[in-house]
Amino acid sequence: MGLDVKSNSLEEFWIPFTDNRGFKKDPRLVVKAEGLYMTDHRGGQIIDGSSGLFCSPAGHCHPKIIEAVHQSMQQLTYVSPFGTGHGLSFALAEQVSRLTPDSMNKVFFVNSGSEAIDTALKIAMAYHTAKGENRHRFISRERAYHGVNIGGVSLSGLVNNRRAFPSVMPNVVFMRHTWTEDDLFTPGQRAGGADRAEDLQRAIDNFGAETIGAVFIEPVAGSTGTLPPPIGYLQRIREICDANDILLVFDDVICGFGRVGGKFSADAFGVVPDIMTMAKALTNGAIPMGAVVVRDEIYDVVTDKAAMGGIELFHGYTYSGHPAACAAGLASLAIYQEEGLFDRAKDMAPYFEQAVMSLSDHELVKDIRTIGMMAGVELYPHPKPGARGVLAQTEMFWKGMHVKFTGDNGILAPMYIAERAHIDEMITKFRATLDALPR
Structure with missing residues (x-):
C-alpha cells in the first residue's frame, strides 16, 4: 500500500532556502524519481543536473539501497x-x-x-x-x-x-x-x-x-x-x-x-x-x-x-x-x-568540462569554473544580484532540468551514471533557459 501524500494546502510547511510566497503561488513539486530523472506534479520529466543537492551520484531510488x-x-x-x-x-x-x-x-x-x-x-x-x-x-x-x-x-x-x-x-x-x-x-x-x-x-x-x-x-x-x-x-x-x-x-x-x-x-x-x-x-x-x-x-x-x-x-x-x-x-x-562509479566520474569529467565550457559564448555568462564532475556557471546579475539566478532556476525546472543556484551561480553536478547524451541534454536545456531570460 502506498502512502497518501495528497494535500489541499501548501501553507503549513516552511520550505528551507526558498522563496516561500513565490513557490506557493506556482509550486514545483516532484512526485517520483528514478535514475537521472524526476517527474513533476504536472507529469513533466526533469533531468537532475545537480544530483539533488550533490547527494545522489548513483541515481534516485536505487533498488539496492x-x-x-x-x-x-x-x-x-x-x-x-x-x-x-x-x-x-x-x-x-x-x-x-x-x-x-x-x-x-x-x-x-x-x-x-x-x-x-x-x-x-x-x-x-x-x-x-x-x-x-x-x-x-x-x-x-x-x-x-x-x-x-x-x-x-x-x-x-x-x-x-x-x-x-x-x-x-x-x-x-x-x-x-x-x-x-x-x-x-x-x-x-x-x-x-x-x-x-x-x-x-x-x-x-x-x-x-x-x-x-x-x-x-x-x-x-x-x-x-x-x-x-x-x-x-x-x-x-x-x-x-x-x-x-x-x-x-x-x-x-x-x-x-x-x-x-x-x-x-x-x-x-x-x-x-x-x-x-x-x-x-x-x-x-x-x-x-x-x-x-x-x-x-x-x-x-x-x-x-x-x-x-x-x-x-x-x-x-x-x-x-x-x-x-x-x-x-x-x-x-x-x-x-x-559499479565503478568513481572511475566513471573521472572518465566522464573531461567531456563534462568541454560541454559546460561551451556555454562561455553566451552573453549572460560571466564566468565558468569546472573541476571533476562539478561546474559553476556564473551569470551577470540583473536587475540586482541574485535575481537572475532565482529566475533561472525556476525557469529551468519547467524546461525539464533541475540545477542548484546560489545567487547568480548555477552549479552543475551530474550523477556519475550519466552518459554523454545526458550531459548534452543538460547543456542544451541550460542554454535554452538562458536564451529565454530577460536581458
Missing part, C-alpha cells in the same frame, strides 16, 4: 547510540575508513553536513583542551559555506547566511576567497589566487598561533559556485598549519565520494587534512547522514585524557549511526565500488 534499508528496518528501527550500539554502525565506519587516508580511521556519525561541521569544531576544541591549550580562534574564508548550525553559520563567508543571525560564535577570522578575475573561463585549477594562502600566516602573525585551533576549508568551495583551489594553495595552507600545530579541517560534504576526483579531496589534491567532514553522497541522499573522520592521534589524545570508564567526548546526537542510515550507507558504498 531501498532493499538494504527495508531489510535493516525489519530487524532494527532504532538503537540508542549512547552506551549501546549495533553492528551496522561499526561496519559502516570500517568501510568509510577504507576510503579515507591511511592516518584517518576514527569515524563519528552525525545526521547532516551541518552537524558534521559543528562536531568538527567541538572535536578540535576537545583535542586542544586535552593537550592543555586554549586555542579558541578558528579560521574560515570569505564565500565559505559550512552548513546552517550555529558553528557553521559562524564560519560562513556568505553574507545572506549570516545577516539575520547576529548571535554567532566569536573569534572567527576570515581569509580571502581565492576567486579572481584574472583567470576567467579557465577550467580546473587556476594560477591566480594561490598567494592568498598567505592570509593564514597573516592571521597567525596578528593573533598568535597559540590562539588558533583549526582552519576550515572547502577544498572546492561548492555552494558559492564551484571555486577550485588555485595551484599550490592547499599545499601552502598545509605547510603553515604544520609549522604552527594548527588543525586543518577539510569540509568534503560536497567534494567527497568522487565528485572532484579521487575518493576524497585528499586524493584529488594530494593534501591530507587532520579532520574531514562528509555527508550527502555517504548514503546517496537516501537517508540523512553525515560523518566526521579524524586522524587517529586526535582520537587517542581525547580518549586517553579521560579516566577509564568515563565518557571521553560529551557530544553526540540521538540519531547518530541510525540503523537505517547505516544500511543506506553500506549499500551506497558497495554500489560505488561494484
Whole structure:
C-alpha cells in the first residue's frame, strides 16, 4: 500500500532556502524519481543536473539501497547510540575508513553536513583542551559555506547566511576567497589566487598561533559556485598549519565520494587534512547522514585524557549511526565500488568540462569554473544580484532540468551514471533557459 501524500494546502510547511510566497503561488513539486530523472506534479520529466543537492551520484531510488534499508528496518528501527550500539554502525565506519587516508580511521556519525561541521569544531576544541591549550580562534574564508548550525553559520563567508543571525560564535577570522578575475573561463585549477594562502600566516602573525585551533576549508568551495583551489594553495595552507600545530579541517560534504576526483579531496589534491567532514553522497541522499573522520592521534589524545570508564567526548546526537542510515550507507558504498562509479566520474569529467565550457559564448555568462564532475556557471546579475539566478532556476525546472543556484551561480553536478547524451541534454536545456531570460 502506498502512502497518501495528497494535500489541499501548501501553507503549513516552511520550505528551507526558498522563496516561500513565490513557490506557493506556482509550486514545483516532484512526485517520483528514478535514475537521472524526476517527474513533476504536472507529469513533466526533469533531468537532475545537480544530483539533488550533490547527494545522489548513483541515481534516485536505487533498488539496492531501498532493499538494504527495508531489510535493516525489519530487524532494527532504532538503537540508542549512547552506551549501546549495533553492528551496522561499526561496519559502516570500517568501510568509510577504507576510503579515507591511511592516518584517518576514527569515524563519528552525525545526521547532516551541518552537524558534521559543528562536531568538527567541538572535536578540535576537545583535542586542544586535552593537550592543555586554549586555542579558541578558528579560521574560515570569505564565500565559505559550512552548513546552517550555529558553528557553521559562524564560519560562513556568505553574507545572506549570516545577516539575520547576529548571535554567532566569536573569534572567527576570515581569509580571502581565492576567486579572481584574472583567470576567467579557465577550467580546473587556476594560477591566480594561490598567494592568498598567505592570509593564514597573516592571521597567525596578528593573533598568535597559540590562539588558533583549526582552519576550515572547502577544498572546492561548492555552494558559492564551484571555486577550485588555485595551484599550490592547499599545499601552502598545509605547510603553515604544520609549522604552527594548527588543525586543518577539510569540509568534503560536497567534494567527497568522487565528485572532484579521487575518493576524497585528499586524493584529488594530494593534501591530507587532520579532520574531514562528509555527508550527502555517504548514503546517496537516501537517508540523512553525515560523518566526521579524524586522524587517529586526535582520537587517542581525547580518549586517553579521560579516566577509564568515563565518557571521553560529551557530544553526540540521538540519531547518530541510525540503523537505517547505516544500511543506506553500506549499500551506497558497495554500489560505488561494484559499479565503478568513481572511475566513471573521472572518465566522464573531461567531456563534462568541454560541454559546460561551451556555454562561455553566451552573453549572460560571466564566468565558468569546472573541476571533476562539478561546474559553476556564473551569470551577470540583473536587475540586482541574485535575481537572475532565482529566475533561472525556476525557469529551468519547467524546461525539464533541475540545477542548484546560489545567487547568480548555477552549479552543475551530474550523477556519475550519466552518459554523454545526458550531459548534452543538460547543456542544451541550460542554454535554452538562458536564451529565454530577460536581458
